[in-house]
Amino acid sequence: MKNHTFLLSIIASMLLTGCQLSSSSVISSSSNSNNSGISSSSTIEIDKTQKYQVGDATSSITIQEIEKYYYDVDEYFDGNDFLTQLRMLNENKLKNRVGYNSMWSYYGKTDYYSTPFNGTSGKFIAYYNGGASSKTDMNREHVWPASRTVLGRGEDPLEDDIHMVRPTLSSDNSSRGNALFAEQGAWDPGSLGQKQYRGDVARIVFYCVITNEQYGLLDVAVTSSANHMMGKLSDLLKWNLEYPVSQSEMNRNDGIFLETPQNNRNPFIDHPSYACKIWGNTNESTRSICGIN
Numbered sequence: 508m509k510n511h512t513f514l515l516s517i518i519a520s521m522l523l524t525g526c527q528l529s530s531s532s533v534i535s536s537s538s539n540s541n542n543s544g545i546s547s548s549s550t551i552e553i554d555k556t557q558k559y560q561v562g563d564a565t566s567s568i569t570i571q572e573i574e575k576y577y578y579d580v581d582e583y584f585d586g587n588d589f590l591t592q593l594r595m596l597n598e599n600k601l602k603n604r605v606g607y608n609s610m611w612s613y614y615g616k617t618d619y620y621s622t623p624f625n626g627t628s629g630k631f632i633a634y635y636n637g638g639a640s641s642k643t644d645m646n647r648e649h650v651w652p653a654s655r656t657v658l659g660r661g662e663d664p665l666e667d668d669i670h671m672v673r674p675t676l677s678s679d680n681s682s683r684g685n686a687l688f689a690e691q692g693a694w695d696p697g698s699l700g701q702k703q704y705r706g707d708v709a710r711i712v713f714y715c716v717i718t719n720e721q722y723g724l725l726d727v728a729v730t731s732s733a734n735h736m737m738g739k740l741s742d743l744l745k746w747n748l749e750y751p752v753s754q755s756e757m758n759r760n761d762g763i764f765l766e767t768p769q770n771n772r773n774p775f776i777d778h779p780s781y782a783c784k785i786w787g788n789t790n791e792s793t794r795s796i797c798g799i800n
Contacts, residue, residue, distance in 0.1 A: 568761050573777055576600070576764075580774075582784075590785045593717045593774055603768040604667035610647055610674075616766040617759045618674050632755070634673035635683070637701045648675035650708060651715040652685035657722070657735055669763055670714050670773050688712065689739035692728030706750025709743040710775040713782050717774070726790060741792040747775070747782050748796065 580592055605613055620630035620639040630639035634648055650671050656663035665671055679699060686694035688708055696704040715737070716722045726740040760776045763769055774781055787797030794800075 568765060573772070576772055577774070577777070585784050586788060587785075589781070590717065593781065593785075594720060596774070597717050597771060601769060601771040603770075604664060605669040605767050605769055606667045607647070607672065610669060610672055611642065613669060613767050614674050617669060617762040631674045633679070634675040635679045635696055635699050635701065635704050636676055637704070640674075640676055642674075644676060645674050646677045646680055648673045648680045648683070649685075650711045651722075651737060654685045655735055655737060657719055665715060665718055668715075668718065669767055669769060670771075671711055673711075687728055687730065687738045689728040689742045693739060703750050703753060705746035706752070707756055709747040709750075709782070710752070710756070710773060710779065712737050712743055713747070713775040713785075714773040724786060726792065740786055740789060741796060744782055744786060744793055744796045747779055752776050752779055 577596070580596060582589075584592060614631055615629060618632045618634075620632050630641060631645060632638075633640040633645060634650075649666065650673060651665060653660035653663065653666055656665050658664075660666070682699075683694045683696075688694060688696060688705075696708045712724070716724060719735075721735050723736050724740040724743065725736045725738040728739045730736050730738060756776050760773050764772050783793075783797035783799070787793050787799050
């Protein structure tokens with residue numbers, strides 16, 4: 508990440524006024540505070556020494572390569588200004604979406620269960636359930652419902668995005684329907700006994716918002732299906748903090764980046780703190796969750 512313009516302007520100003528830079532005045536990209544009062548020191552939450560293996564593929568990626576992906580992101584900004592940066596980043600990095608009809612061809616790289624993955628005879632990780640299931644018992648879950656997309660079912664590009672569409676047990680997909688996510692008044696992804704999926708869902712929903720400027724989040728459990736909004740924002744922010752990024756999420760993010768035509772990443776998996784940078788100052792509830800005074 509870089510704050511080049513911002514830092515250069517500060518340094519130039521201090522030199523012109525005869526000020527000297529002391530060690531205490533140097534701004535570190537790993538510990539600077541931003542406008543929301545949230546420290547960015549936790550923006551990299553994954554092990555910097557580990558080289559992550561991707562599915563049954565031979566590709567792997569280092570933390571340095573992941574950080575390079577975000578080089579042009581300026582963490583000085585917050586709120587909608589920072590959201591705009593992530594939207595621009597995704598637009599620049601996203602090459603081609605996998606395509607809804609091609610999902611199963613790539614799930615062996617992103618949602619495998621058994622290793623090595625053996626085509627259609629392999630087992631997939633069932634989203635929400637976490638167990639191993641065969642394709643015959645599964646279908647494709649729209650974490651962001653097709654009915655809430657801008658162009659609708661069969662037309663919207665988000666339906667072709669493998670970050671959002673997950674292999675799921677058919678029964679669990681039917682149970683959820685197109686409901687919003689919340690602990691009460693909507694559908695709780697932890698209701699099937701695997702509460703860690705609360706955090707996973709939150710980070711996928713956050714990602715979906717950066718794919719289209721018409722998408723947004725509301726702090727309600729029920730809303731019209733025609734307004735391209737999802738929620739419940741405060742629960743999603745809380746889940747993002749309570750249920751940290753798992754190794755499975757990291758591997759999947761890397762698999763999409765390295766082994767699919769999309770070649771993009773979900774920033775909220777690499778940097779979970781970005782969620783509070785964008786939505787933490789929405790209302791009193793979100794400020795409390797994100798620790799914003």
